[in-house]
Amino acid sequence: MTGILDEAQRYLAWLGAQGSLGTVHPWAAVVAGGLAQRIRWRTLGPGRGAGRPLWMCERMATVPIASDLVPRTWRAARARGVDAPDWSGTTSPGGCALTPDRYRALLAERAIGVRLGLQGDAVRVTAPPGAMIRLWNGVTTTLHIGAGEETTLLLPPEDPSGLSAGRSGAVVFTRGDRVGTGWLGVYAAIRT
Incomplete structure (x- = not known):
């Protein structure tokens, strides 16, 4: 193995x-x-x-x-x-x-200091300058670049098939590190 x-x-x-x-x-x-x-x-x-x-x-x-x-x-x-x-x-x-x-x-x-707050169809995010902010709503994703200050970004439009409704989230990628929200935040918080 x-x-x-x-x-x-x-x-x-x-x-x-x-x-x-x-x-x-x-x-x-x-x-x-x-x-x-x-x-x-x-x-x-x-x-x-x-x-x-x-x-x-x-x-x-x-x-x-x-x-x-x-x-x-x-x-x-x-x-x-x-x-x-x-x-x-x-x-x-x-x-x-x-x-x-x-x-x-x-x-x-590191992705320390990153703040993500998923609120309905928007994400409040604070990310370092140059960090990649990836938002998704089902299979549809968008890319934004961090500016170092708090901003509100809209989630991409929902997948037209409706098969992945409610499956949205956000991730901030810095050089090597990452922090997510949505179900990724819940997943990361689970300890076994």
Whole structure:
């Protein structure tokens, strides 16, 4: 099964990277990206919602030492009750392999500070400048670019077939990170 999981992880990571490009549905990219992280680090026993914290732990390591450093930073974070990459502070945690400047650059890539509020046929969103905001209503999606300030965006028109009525949401993709609302927000909040 290891070979199958390794191949699945690569494919899911590729799907996850497609989210901001709009080549796959936004929810598929978010779920695939998180699942790819959880498969890659499956020996750590990551649960639902662990994709973003694992992403952060990976970015604090360098490739040659990732296999040793990621498990250590993951376990240290979990021992302190950290289960999301949204911690505050600009000082790198112990064990981080990045220089202070590179760590601050990593912090700028996170989707921290993103605010999403789905209200009827509109989404109130605050996203960093240049972030990709993907809205959907069924199979219909739209792309907007974050400006760093709060704005209200209208969901795209509903799928004419009516088969996916009420299935709407929004995702903000930063460089490597993502935050969603609609059923993605509910899904991310579920802990097992």
